[in-house]
Amino acid sequence: MSTQSLNSHPSRPLDGVRVLDFTRVLAGPYCTAMMADLGADVIKVEAAHGEDYRHIGPFKDGESLLFQAINRGKRSIALDLKSPEAIATIKALLAECDVLIENFRPGVMEKLGLGYPALSELFPRLVYVSVSGFGQSGPNAKKPAYDIIVQAMSGLMDATGEPDAAPTMVGEAMGDVAGGLFAAWGTMVALFERSRTDRGRHVDVALFDGLVSMMPILACRTLMGEETPTRTGNRHPLSAPFGTYQASDGHFALAVLNDRLFATFCNVIGQPGLAQDARFASDPLRRENEPALAAYIDQWAGALPVDEVVEQLSAAGIPASTIQTVAEAWASPQAVERGLASTVTHPDLGVLNLPExxxxxxxxxxxxxRPAPALNADERDILNTLKKDQSA
Incomplete structure (x- = not known):
């Protein structure tokens, strides 16, 4: 691994790891942002006009806040990848890097002379990570993919929404996030293996693969149960009562997964006899007869405000919650205590509260x-660091 990390914060797990980052948009930058959070020196390589997310809102004083969020902690250098001089600079940088991460369409890096087969000959310890919509193989390998396309093709969209309504996309770019998470995981596995073998490896990550693999309930029902899962809206497809229900002034979430909790739940709602009702004798039966069970829940909760419903259920040890907005979740004492966001000082935007x-x-x-870098802001610093490392 490289001999130094430019992150000034002491003792982080990835101190000393240097990453050459060719990623843009969301999946790849999400991966490398998490690595930068943990001390890696991430060098973001961009074209002269900057990567796409520099030009996607929301904006503040002309700066993309989305770019700020997922490119935090990195350094930027602008290079023309069609230039022989730039390729020479990249190879010099790679001599000092542990990881290369790219999310071009398959074949692009090979055309530039920067594919894994060529680079692994020059840098056998290099961990080379490719992130793409559908991976480096298969009939869809070279098709373009954004998150909505991956959600549509993975089955997630078909499984999301009300039974009698249209398929619904999830309210966040989960295909991109899944790809970023598995890219980070694959990078760490390859680095761990290298610590034992002293050789790097090519890590092939597909957004489609990642999202499909993050649906284990749907997978078991399809692969082993030979079912065709259908949309169940805000109700769990296999368990009951498990979903969202109506109180007098809004909705609440409820999760009852076993017979013991169900007996306790029946006592809370003033219907202890339901625990002995043959229709509700097991979790599968409760799911089969969920509409009848929901009528009892609606009768009880419909007379109470959400906060009182949740208070009574929680006091009895039953998992329940109000439906928080995104703003409420980030501002919650739990999120604050866990440090899910922290501040950085941007030279133009001032103090920013960024996720980590x-x-x-x-x-x-x-x-x-450190905040996300301005385009090419670190060229001199990066090249000077390279010279120092080569002379050391």
Whole structure:
């Protein structure tokens, strides 16, 4: 691994790891942002006009806040990848890097002379990570893919929404996030293997693969149960009562997964006899007869405000919650205590509250990161660092 990390925060798990980052838009940058959070020196390579997310809103004082969020902690250098001089600079940088991450369509890096087969000959310890919509193989490998396309093709969209309504996309770019998470995971596995073998490896990550694999309930029903899952709206497809229900002033979420909890739940709603009702004797039967069960829940909860419903259920040890807005979730005492966001100081935008990776490591403080870089802001610093490392 490289001999130094430019992140000034002491003792982070990825201190000393240097990443050459050719990614843009969301999946790849999400991966490398998490690595930067943990101390990696991430060098973001961009074209002269900057990557796409510099030009996607929301904006503040002309700066993309989305770009700020997922390119935090990185350094930027602008290079023309069609230039022989730029390719020479990249190869010089790679001599000092542990990881290369790219999310071009399959074949693009090979055309530039930067494909894995060529680079692995020059840099056998390099971990080379490719992130794409459908991976490096298969009939869809070279098709373009954005998150909505991956949601549509993965089955997630077909499984989301009300039974008698149109398929619904999830309210976040989960295909991109899945790809970014698995790219980070694959990178760490390859780095761990390298620590034992002293050789790198090509890591092939597909957004489609990642999202399909993140649906284990749908997978088991399809692959082993030979079912064709259908949309169940805000009700769990296999368990009951498990979903959202109506109180007098809004909705609440409820999760009852076993017979013991169900007996307790029946007592809370003033219907202890339901625990002995043959229609509700097991979780599968409760799901089969969910409409009848929901009528009892609606009768009880419909006379109470959401907060009182949740208070009574929680006091009895039954998982329940109000439906928080995104703003309420980020501002919640739990999110604040867990440090899901921390501040950075941007030279033009001032103090920004940015998300950071969610895993806690013992002895590692959160925060202390640099903001997302201006385009090519670190060219001199990166090239000077390269010269120092080569002369060391």
């Amino acid at each position: 990776q969610p895993v806690h490591f013992s002895g590692v403080a959160r925060g202390g990161r």
